[in-house]
Amino acid sequence: MAGRVEGKVAFITGAARSQGRSHALRLAQEGADIIAVDLCGPVPSIGMYPPATEEDLAETVRQVEALDRRIVATQADVRDSAAMRKAVDDGVAELGRLDIVLANAGVFEIHPALELEDDAWREMIDINLTGVWNTCKVTLPHLVDGGRGGAVVLTSSTAGLKGVPNTVHYTAAKHGVVGIMRTLANEFAEHSIRVNSVHPTGVDTVMIQNEKTWGLFAPDDPAPTREKAEPIFRSTNALPVPWVEPVDISNAILFLVSDEARYITGVTLPVDAGFTIK
Numbered sequence: 001m002a003g004r005v006e007g008k009v010a011f012i013t014g015a016a017r018s019q020g021r022s023h024a025l026r027l028a029q030e031g032a033d034i035i036a037v038d039l040c041g042p043v044p045s046i047g048m049y050p051p052a053t054e055e056d057l058a059e060t061v062r063q064v065e066a067l068d069r070r071i072v073a074t075q076a077d078v079r080d081s082a083a084m085r086k087a088v089d090d091g092v093a094e095l096g097r098l099d100i101v102l103a104n105a106g107v108f109e110i111h112p113a114l115e116l117e118d119d120a121w122r123e124m125i126d127i128n129l130t131g132v133w134n135t136c137k138v139t140l141p142h143l144v145d146g147g148r149g150g151a152v153v154l155t156s157s158t159a160g161l162k163g164v165p166n167t168v169h170y171t172a173a174k175h176g177v178v179g180i181m182r183t184l185a186n187e188f189a190e191h192s193i194r195v196n197s198v199h200p201t202g203v204d205t206v207m208i209q210n211e212k213t214w215g216l217f218a219p220d221d222p223a224p225t226r227e228k229a230e231p232i233f234r235s236t237n238a239l240p241v242p243w244v245e246p247v248d249i250s251n252a253i254l255f256l257v258s259d260e261a262r263y264i265t266g267v268t269l270p271v272d273a274g275f276t277i278k
């Protein structure tokens, strides 16, 4: 049976690990080839969890190739539009086309609003907002030129739909992603290019599985742990789960980029276990 994205090519940022790797594998399982980009390195203002590495990106390559799909992987920063343009141009030259774009790369950090340093604000906006725009800017010409339409999914967050305390820079950037999505959905509809955003609740990755995030909900606990954080995370979702798995986001994205969603555009899709209705 043909896969749900058979013969298509997907460009994915932040593909070295976690959700980005999961998206690459899920789309590859359904027949897509992959153009993968990741910073594979530290960001000065992000200190509460370790950065992805070149070995992580190499592991994504290994796992996609194990599915008998092709992958072109580049170490590049979403803030660097020239490097991003080269990554997508090289990938399209090698794989022959572009159909799907996933702007997934992002960073997270916790600061009470008035303790947020200027540099931390700037780095967050540069990566989580401008980086998403750069991803769209360098890939949309390929989708238009291909003449076959296309599907773009921007990874926002529940923090793109609700105000989340202690994350003003992250929450502002993730709301901004919705503005990019709605504008481009209108502007590129005439080319049959659909643009949507996904809004995960907590996802079981290093971004939330770290001591500072566990401690966010239990500020008086000197030694927060995953086990102690679990019931608190669970209480934020309507469904009785503390967080979701990367593949839950991948499955929602797979639906959005497949022909099953051919008339869905401009939508903010929560994959949030009911976080935003609670």
Ligand SMILES: NC(=O)c1ccc[n+]([C@@H]2O[C@H](COP(=O)([O-])OP(=O)(O)OC[C@H]3O[C@@H](n4cnc5c(N)ncnc54)[C@H](O)[C@@H]3O)[C@@H](O)[C@H]2O)c1
Residues within 6 Å of the ligand: 013, 014, 015, 016, 017, 018, 019, 020, 037, 038, 039, 040, 041, 043, 051, 052, 076, 077, 078, 079, 104, 105, 106, 107, 108, 127, 131, 155, 156, 157, 158, 199, 200, 201, 202, 203, 204, 205, 206, 207, 208
């Ligand atoms: N984990 C969660 O609870 C959660 C919830 C809602 C939304 N999100 C969003 O999901 C996306 C993926 O996060 P994750 O949970 O997989 O975390 P993660 O940190 O494991 O993955 C993010 C990836 O993006 C890459 N990246 C960061 N800055 C980059 C840059 N400047 N250029 C290129 N690549 C860069 C990282 O190297 C990393 O591989 C992010 O946009 C995040 O904001 C995460």
